[in-house]
Amino acid sequence: MQINGITGLAVMKLDVLDGFDTIKLGVGYKFRGETLAVMPSGADAVAECEPIYEEFPGWKESTFGMTKWEELPETARQYLTRLSEVAGAPIALVSTGPDREQTILHVNPFEG
Numbered sequence: 553m554q555i556n557g558i559t560g561l562a563v564m565k566l567d568v569l570d571g572f573d574t575i576k577l578g579v580g581y582k583f584r585g586e587t588l589a590v591m592p593s594g595a596d597a598v599a600e601c602e603p604i605y606e607e608f609p610g611w612k613e614s615t616f617g618m619t620k621w622e623e624l625p626e627t628a629r630q631y632l633t634r635l636s637e638v639a640g641a642p643i644a645l646v647s648t649g650p651d652r653e654q655t656i657l658h659v660n661p662f663e664g
Contacts, residue, residue, distance in 0.1 A: 559642075559644075560645075561642070564647045570616070596629075615648050616648055
């Protein structure tokens with residue numbers, strides 16, 4: 553995100569998360585007693601990192617084949633919204649199956 557100027561996230565295979573009781577989202581790292589938002593550089597430093605997670609309730613409903621944001625379970629939308637906040641870019645599209653048509657265009661990254 554910092555280097556490439558990403559303007560939107562493409563979340564693939566959301567449907568594979570269907571049925572989980574909880575879903576974790578990595579939001580930072582613990583490193584030598586400090587909390588970091590970005591992973592430190594160097595293999596030795598990375599080996600010392602402990603991930604920090606936020607936990608979200610899962611959803612039991614199937615998202616397979618959905619094509620509208622509003623169709624997604626509320627907990628899926630909450631997870632995606634927080635992912636967008638952590639990443640610092642809007643969710644542009646969400647894949648809900650293997651076919652091209654099984655995609656939600658949430659925010660068009662080519663407009664605005």
